Amino acid sequence: xxxxxxxxxxxxxxxxxxxxxxxxxxxxxxxxxxxxxxxxxxxxxxxxxxxxxxxxxxxxxxxxxxxxxxxxxxxxxxxxxxxxxxxxxxxxxxxxxxxxxxxxxxxxxxxxxxxxxxxxxxxxxxxxxxxxxxxxxxxxxxxxxxxxxxxxxxxxxxxxxxxxxxxxxxxxxxxxxxxxxxxxxxxxxxxxxxxxxxxxxxxxxxxxxxxxxxxxxxxxxxxxxxxxxxxxxxxxxxxxxxxxxxxxxxxxxxxxxxxxxxxxxxxxxxxxxxxxxxxxxxxxxxxxxxxxxxxxxxxxxxxxxxxxxxxxxxxxxxxxxxxxxxxxxxxxxxxxxxxxxxxxxxxx
Amino acid sequence: xxxxxxxxxxxxxxxxxxxxxxxxxxxxxxxxxxxxxxxxxxxxxxxxxxxxxxxxxxxxxxxxxxxxxxxxxxxxxxxxxxxxxxxxxxxxxxxxxxxxxxxxxxxxxxxxxxxxxxxxxxxxxxxxxxxxxxxxxxxxxxxxxxxxxxxxxxxxxxxxxxxxxxxxxxxxxxxxxxxxxxxxxxxxxxxxxxxxxxxxxxxxxxxxxxxxxxxxxxxxxxxxxxxxxxxxxxxxxxxxxxxxxxxxxxxxxxxxxxxxxxxxxxxxxxxxxxxxxxxxxxxxxxxxxxxxxxxxxxxxxxxxxxxxxxxxxxxxxxxxxxxxxxxxxxxxxxxxxxxxxxxxxxxx
DNA sequence: TTGAAAGCGCTACCAG
DNA sequence: CTGGTAGCGCTTTCAA
Numbered sequence: 001x002x003x004x005x006x007x008x009x010x011x012x013x014x015x016x017x018x019x020x021x022x023x024x025x026x027x028x029x030x031x032x033x034x035x036x037x038x039x040x041x042x043x044x045x046x047x048x049x050x051x052x053x054x055x056x057x058x059x060x061x062x063x064x065x066x067x068x069x070x071x072x073x074x075x076x077x078x079x080x081x082x083x084x085x086x087x088x089x090x091x092x093x094x095x096x097x098x099x100x101x102x103x104x105x106x107x108x109x110x111x112x113x114x115x116x117x118x119x120x121x122x123x124x125x126x127x128x129x130x131x132x133x134x135x136x137x138x139x140x141x142x143x144x145x146x147x148x149x150x151x152x153x154x155x156x157x158x159x160x161x162x163x164x165x166x167x168x169x170x171x172x173x174x175x176x177x178x179x180x181x182x183x184x185x186x187x188x189x190x191x192x193x194x195x196x197x198x199x200x201x202x203x204x205x206x207x208x209x210x211x212x213x214x215x216x217x218x219x220x221x222x223x224x225x226x227x228x229x230x231x232x233x234x235x236x237x238x239x240x241x242x243x244x245x246x247x248x249x250x251x252x253x254x255x256x257x258x259x260x261x262x263x264x265x266x267x268x269x270x271x272x273x274x275x276x277x278x279x280x281x282x283x284x285x286x287x288x289x290x291x292x293x294x295x296x297x298x299x300x301x302x303x304x305x306x307x308x309x310x311x312x313x314x315x316x317x318x319x320x321x322x323x324x325x326x327x328x329x330x331x332x333x334x335x336x337x338x339x340x341x342x343x344x345x346x347x348x
Numbered sequence: 349x350x351x352x353x354x355x356x357x358x359x360x361x362x363x364x365x366x367x368x369x370x371x372x373x374x375x376x377x378x379x380x381x382x383x384x385x386x387x388x389x390x391x392x393x394x395x396x397x398x399x400x401x402x403x404x405x406x407x408x409x410x411x412x413x414x415x416x417x418x419x420x421x422x423x424x425x426x427x428x429x430x431x432x433x434x435x436x437x438x439x440x441x442x443x444x445x446x447x448x449x450x451x452x453x454x455x456x457x458x459x460x461x462x463x464x465x466x467x468x469x470x471x472x473x474x475x476x477x478x479x480x481x482x483x484x485x486x487x488x489x490x491x492x493x494x495x496x497x498x499x500x501x502x503x504x505x506x507x508x509x510x511x512x513x514x515x516x517x518x519x520x521x522x523x524x525x526x527x528x529x530x531x532x533x534x535x536x537x538x539x540x541x542x543x544x545x546x547x548x549x550x551x552x553x554x555x556x557x558x559x560x561x562x563x564x565x566x567x568x569x570x571x572x573x574x575x576x577x578x579x580x581x582x583x584x585x586x587x588x589x590x591x592x593x594x595x596x597x598x599x600x601x602x603x604x605x606x607x608x609x610x611x612x613x614x615x616x617x618x619x620x621x622x623x624x625x626x627x628x629x630x631x632x633x634x635x636x637x638x639x640x641x642x643x644x645x646x647x648x649x650x651x652x653x654x655x656x657x658x659x660x661x662x663x664x665x666x667x668x669x670x671x672x673x674x675x676x677x678x679x680x681x682x683x684x685x686x687x688x689x690x691x692x693x694x695x696x
Numbered sequence: 697t698t699g700a701a702a703g704c705g706c707t708a709c710c711a712g
Numbered sequence: 713c714t715g716g717t718a719g720c721g722c723t724t725t726c727a728a
Contacts, residue, residue, distance in 0.1 A: 004408075004487075006705060017715040022707060030713055047486060052463040053401050053410065054705035058720045060352075062401060064464075067445070073630065078426035085447045089457075094464065097415070097445040099433045109437075115400040116412075116442065138395065139352075226630070259635030282421065282574070287607030288636035354721060365699045370723060377723095378697060402721035406704045 005048045014042035025050050056117065065309065066118040068098045068109060071125045071224060074252040075281040076296070080124055080146065083302040091310060093119070100126045107132045114139060120309050122146055133160050142312030146305050147296075149196045149321060161312065161319045163305045165326040167197050167278075170294040171204025173328045174247045174276045177292070179212055181335055183245035183274050187218040187236050189229060189257060191249035198224075198249040201278060201294075205247055217243045222253040229253035233260040237267075244273055245334075251277035251284045251293050258289055258333070270335040280329050290331040300324045353396045362390035373398050404465060413657065414461040414469045416446045419572060422600040423629040424644070428472055428494065431650040439658060441467070448474045462487060468657050470494055481508050490660030494653050495644075497544045497669060509660065509667045511653045513674040515545050515626075518642040519552025521676045522595045522624045525640070527560055529683055531593035531622050535566040535584050537577060537605060539597035546572075546597040549626060549642075553595055565591050570601045577601035581608040585615075592621055593682075599625035599632045599641055606637055606681070618683040628677050638679040648672045 007021040014021070016035055023029035024039040031039075042048075056062040065088055072078055085095040096118060098109050110132055113121065121136065124146040133150070136143050137160075145162040178186055188205060191198035206216055218236045222229030229248070233256065236243060246261075248254035254277030261267050261275065269275055277284060280295035304322045311317055355369040362369070364383050371377035372387040379387075390396075404410040413436055420426055433443040444466060446457050458480055461469065469484065472494035481498070484491050485508075493510040526534055536553060539546035554564055566584045570577030577596070581604065584591060594609075596602035602625030609615050609623065617623055625632060628643035652670045659665055 004705095008705080018705095019707085019715060019717095020713090022705095023714090026707075032713060035713085047483065049459070049463050051405075051465060051705050053404050053465050054720085055707070056401050056720090057399075057405060057705085057722090058707045060720080064444075072426040072430045075423060075426075078420040078423070078429075081426075081429070081445065082420045082447050085445050089447070094460075095445040096412075097429065097433050097443040099430050099437070111397070112442075115397050117399060117401050135395065255634065263635040283631065286603065287611040352721095356721080366721095367699060367723085368697090370721095371698090374723075380697060383698085399721050402704090403723070404704090405706090405721085406723045408704080 005046045007048070007050070010039060010042045010046055010048045013046065014038040060117075062117045062119055063093050064096050064116060064118045065093045066096045066098060066110075066113045066116070066121045067124065068100050068113075068121065068126050069124045070100045072099075073226070074125075074224065074250065074279075075283055076250070076252075076279045076298070077125060079281075079298055080302065083298060084122065084146075084305065087302055087306045088309075091306060110136070114141065119313050120144070122305060122309060123148070136160075142309065144305055144309050144312065146301070147197060159319045161308055161321065163301055163308060163322045163324065164197065164200075165296045165301065166323050167200035167326075168204035170278060170296075170326045171201040171206075171247075172208045173294055173326075174201075174278075175205045175208035177276065177328060177330075177334055178245045178247070178274060179209070179214070181274065181337060183334075184214065185217040185241060185244045186214065187220075187243035187246045188216050189232055189236070189246060189248040189253050190219065190221040191224040191253070193221060195224075195249075201247075201249055217241055222248070222256070224250060224253065226252060226256045229256035230260050233257040234264070237261070237265055245275075246273060247276045249278060251279040251281045251291060253277070254291055254293070254333075255283060255289055258291065269333050274334040276334060284329075285331070290333065292331045292334045293329050295327050295329045297324050297326060353394045355396070355398070357394055358387060358390045358396045361394065362386040408465075410465045410467055411441050412444050412464060412466045413441045414444045414446060414458075414464070414466045415472065416448050416457065416461075416469065416474050417472045418448045419473045420447070421574070422473075422572065422598060422627070423631055424598070424600075424627045424646070425473060427629075427646055428650065431646060432470065432494075432653065435650055435654045436657075439654060458484075462489065467661050468492070470653060470657060471496070484508075490657065492653055492657050492660065494649070495545060507667045509656055509669065511649055511656060511670045511672065512545065512548075513644045513649065514671050515548035515674075516552035518626060518644075518674045519549040519554075519595075520556045521642055521674075522549075522626075523553045523556035525624065525676060525678075525682060526593045526595070526622060527557070527562070529622065529685060531682075532562065533565040533589060533592045534562065535568075535591035535594045536564050537580055537584070537594060537596040537601050538567065538569040539572040539601070541569060543572075543597075549595075549597055565589055570596070570604070572598060572601065574600060574604045577604035578608050581605040582612070585609070585613055593623075594621060595624045597626060599627045599629045599639060601625070602639055602641070602681075603631060603637055606639065617681050622682040624682060632677075633679070638681065640679045640682045641677050643675050643677045645672050645674060 008018045011018040011021045020035050023031045024036050100109050120142045122144050143160045149162040220232035220236050222232040267273050277291050277293040280293040284291040284293050301324050356366045358369045359366040368383050371379045372384050448457050468490045491508040497510040568580035568584050570580040615621050625639050625641040628641040632639040632641050649672050
């Protein structure tokens with residue numbers, strides 16, 4: 001059934017040595033135009049394709065990058081997969097995909113990945129345990145975290161590279177917008193307590209409020225999950241002091257909140273309540289939501305991740321963090337500025 | 349930097365032969381409990397992990413399955429990735445991910461995949477050209493198509509296995525619901541003209557209408573794209589005879605249509621217009637849409653795909669098509685039955 | 697049950 | 713530029 005054409009077969013047919021065949025398929029090797037033609041013809045005739053596994057065994061480079069991910073329900077991540085694999089493909093790498101649970105460290109999974117001699121590992125929306133990080137370092141496999149940074153508690157040796165948005169700044173932008181538009185009872189809907197992104201966004205947000213003499217009216221955790229975010233929203237609005245604005249750690253939860261606020265609580269957005277999300281996923285621009293959001297620059301993040309990865313795969317570099325600016329995208333879930341209205345409280 | 353522990357190193361430390369190490373890591377090989385213990389201890393100490401590439405070279409099974417996909421914008425497919433890789437992982441396989449363009453055959457990409465000696469290829473939302481299909485067959489790599497079947501024009505030799513929903517039946521269900529609820533000016537929003545799913549859904553839909561003496565009031569193509577589906581919807585409603593119901597080839601386009609119908613055209617749903625989608629993606633149950641849809645049984649489809657794939661990887665089987673039933677999920681974009689209203693036209 | 701030896705298909709290093 | 717030769721790390725005979 002399976003023919004399995006080897007380089008030797010091609011060599012025999014072409015009347016050259018097996019080495020010549022190898023060279024023909026190695027970019028930048030020295031082969032005469034004549035041999036090259038003969039080899040290519042023979043290869044074509046036999047349907048020969050070099051065996052990447054055998055090649056990797058000797059070159060010690062598999063040209064495979066592992067992508068560990070969870071939480072595909074959030075549309076942001078599918079887009080990451082798409083752009084990341086396209087860009088990696090362009091660099092000659094292939095993506096070995098792994099799905100991990102969102103909240104647990106991906107150790108079990110990664111041990112297995114290592115057997116495939118991957119040239120690098122990209123971790124998105126997943127935590128890398130310090131143990132695993134060091135074992136990757138020991139084997140010399142570069143790791144880049146996407147949209148999450150290592151907790152600061154670990155020793156420096158265990159720190160790994162990361163690409164993130166400027167989440168802190170994003171939180172600031174959200175807070176400034178709400179303050180400017182006159183909202184004063186402001187709530188935050190967190191993602192996962194341990195998530196570095198959620199923490200940074202909240203910090204930037206709360207610090208900016210505090211700088212203007214405001215605290216968080218309420219705060220709940222939605223675990224980045226739609227149903228849980230809905231439940232959290234209900235709790236938020238069950239307080240005696242109802243919020244007049246809500247900042248969610250991502251769009252996915254902001255949309256869940258919008259459904260509760262408009263559908264169940266019968267409140268108007270942005271009249272009664274303002275809502276801001278984070279990510280700017282495609283769904284946020286859908287007509288029925290039209291969500292104001294802090295956009296993550298997916299394209300730049302992916303580009304940075306790929307170049308950081310390539311850089312680390314070239315040689316051993318010190319871990320590096322790349323921070324991508326993010327920007328506010330105004331839609332209709334925060335009321336527009338009304339210039340003739342005097343602002344109460346702090347000035348801007 | 350890179351230690352690269354080999355079986356030989358473990359053998360030396362454990363004081364056994366390298367073969368013994370190999371056997372220890374080969375399930376079902378005959379090793380004494382004593383040697384096994386010594387090997388495991390040494391392996392642990394050195395941090396040894398078998399090299400899967402070297403293993404594959406000799407066993408001729410890489411335990412890698414290629415997943416070729418496009419069109420991740422439609423939330424259905426990220427979920428497919430998630431479930432598929434989880435189930436494949438459970439069977440001991442790993443997923444090599446490829447993103448292909450939606451409308452072009454995935455030939456370039458697949459030629460590359462073949463070099464990695466994948467044990468099988470799963471194609472989702474992508475077409476496999478007959479040329480490529482036969483070249484896979486020649487190499488003996490099983491191919492399973494997910495949610496798409498080969499065009500019937502190809503010679504039987506080039507037919508490959510496929511898993512689909514019962515799309516024809518799904519179209520029937522949609523038509524029956526609209527007829528029953530008294531809609532009579534019914535339009536269809538197609539996906540891609542060449543897409544087997546879109547074709548089957550339309551056929552089941554149109555045939556059922558025809559059986560009740562009705563034709564399609566209008567028909568446009570949205571190319572499975574949000575913006576294009578919106579444009580197509582505008583064209584649909586620009587006709588002299590405005591539709592009072594719309595069936596879209598998938599939810600993604602149905603949602604795009606809903607935005608246009610409600611937001612731009614200021615029509616009420618389901619009062620003025622009914623909308624039905626296909627897939628039942630999570631977004632369809634979001635409060636702002638609450639879309640009536642034909643549900644594809646993702647879980648069953650994935651399970652069928654995995655078992656079909658495994659079956660083919662065991663030995664050469666004849667190509668097989670598995671069809672999974674689908675079911676109607678009623679939400680609020682089609683008006684409820686009103687029993688006391690006499691139905692006009694055909695009876696049910 | 698064990699160890700020695702023969703490759704899997706390829707690249708890389710030699711002389712020529 | 714070319715062909716021989718020596719492995720990459722592993723599994724799998726084959727004798728012991």
